[in-house]
Amino acid sequence: MTAAVVNRTAIRRDVERVAEIVTIIRPLLEELDALKAKFREFGDGEYLGKDHKIVVSTATRVSLDTAKVKARLAPADYAACTVTKNVTSVLVKEV
Numbered sequence: 001m002t003a004a005v006v007n008r009t010a011i012r013r014d015v016e017r018v019a020e021i022v023t024i025i026r027p028l029l030e031e032l033d034a035l036k037a038k039f040r041e042f043g044d045g046e047y048l049g050k051d052h053k054i055v056v057s058t059a060t061r062v063s064l065d066t067a068k069v070k071a072r073l074a075p076a077d078y079a080a081c082t083v084t085k086n087v088t089s090v091l092v093k094e095v
Helices: 008-042 066-072 075-080
Strands: 045-048 053-056
């Protein structure tokens, strides 16, 4: 469905509703991040509440340094190893 098909008033209403929701959840997400940071400091383990538990675990992640790979490969070889796909993002910004 494209924006041209939808009523402009409905679009404006939905834009404002999304902004309201972001305004409401932003402080909660900040609080959640702070609480997660506390549990990271406690270290690996299970932390029990009344009805829930939090599991903290540390793992080693191996990742590929694409800048180094690109520097070592010929441009054609690098291009042959890349994948292109369309990604749609939705951003909420004040105007």
